[in-house]
Amino acid sequence: MTLFASKTQIVAELRADRLILAGGTYFNTSDITDDYLYSKLIAAEADAARRLRVLLEPTTVFAGEPTDAEITAVGTSPWIEEAAYDYEPELWNTEDWGYLVLRNKLVSKITSLEFVYPAPVAGSFLMPPSWIRLDKKAGHLRFVPGGSSMSVGAFSTMILSMMAGGRHVPQMIRVRYTAGMANAARDYPDLIDLIKKMAVLRIINDAFVPQSGSISADGLSQSFSADVDKFSSGVDSMLGTLRDSLQGVRCMVM
Structure with missing residues (x-):
């Protein structure tokens, strides 16, 4: 998936502005094919996402490898998988209210959050959505139990048993959520402009443009x-x- 769904439109836009400004002096724009230009744009988009460390469009994040049925349900929308989050005893020992920082920011939706205790003492607890407090931009979660006494009791039993043991449980907290820019063109027009600049810079680098030069013809x-x-x-x-x-x-603290 890409922010530039219409190849024809974005290539025409680049030819009409960015290439006119950069080309002519540094390289011959007529030699650049549409496929080459579009490939540089896609590469620049991927580079921007990595360097900004954010997903550029709404993306489903799975905790672990998704099933075939889950992938089918997502359809053509982008998705990624990440490791589940470790359970730390300190999660409930402070006034942080079960503070958990997700690996991706700009979170638009928490689909499910489950505490899964490993075998041989297997057990799980699916967090009620009403208990989850979400800071969407930062991707920070806090858990505030409330509502059904049955749910609170089941949750308390599991958490208290883990706290009593004082154990770190790897990959116990499984979160499925949607993260990424909801509409990059609308909310971050500077990003779109920046990706275009990065694409042109890649073309200039490919052309091995010298730092300076001169052209002479008929005395001019x-x-x-x-x-x-x-x-x-x-x-x-x-x-x-x-x-x-x-x-x-x-x-960073050293």
Whole structure:
């Protein structure tokens, strides 16, 4: 899947603006095929998603390998799989209300959240949707039990038994959810513009454009210069600004 569903339309747009600005001086735009141009755009889109560390369209996230039936139910929509989340005893020992940080941001929907205790003492608890408090942009969850006394009792029994043992349980919390930009063109038009710039930069790099040069004919001369590194640095700066907006403050404690 891609943000640019219509190949014909986006290629025509690139030829009408970005290539006119970059081409002519640095390379012959007539030599660039539609397939080549579109492939550079798709590559730039994938590069942007990795560097921003965010899904660019609504994507179903499965906890572990999905079944054939689950994949069929998703249809043509994009999906990925990730490992389930580890259970830590500290999850309930503080005032965090079962604080869990999902691996993906811009979460639009929590389909299911299940605590699955491994064999031989197998057991599971499906979290009622009304208990889940979600910060959609950050992808942060908190659990606030309430409602049915039967559900609260079953949940308390499982959690108290794990807390009593003080054990870390790997991949016990299985979350299925939908994450990613709901409408990138509407909400992040700067991202669309940035992907186009990144696509053109890839074409320039493929053309091995020299930093400077000159053309002479019949006594006339024309010189040009191309500071590709500065163009690349500008793209990196714009990516960093957008990443800060999406990811928030990032720091590391050594």
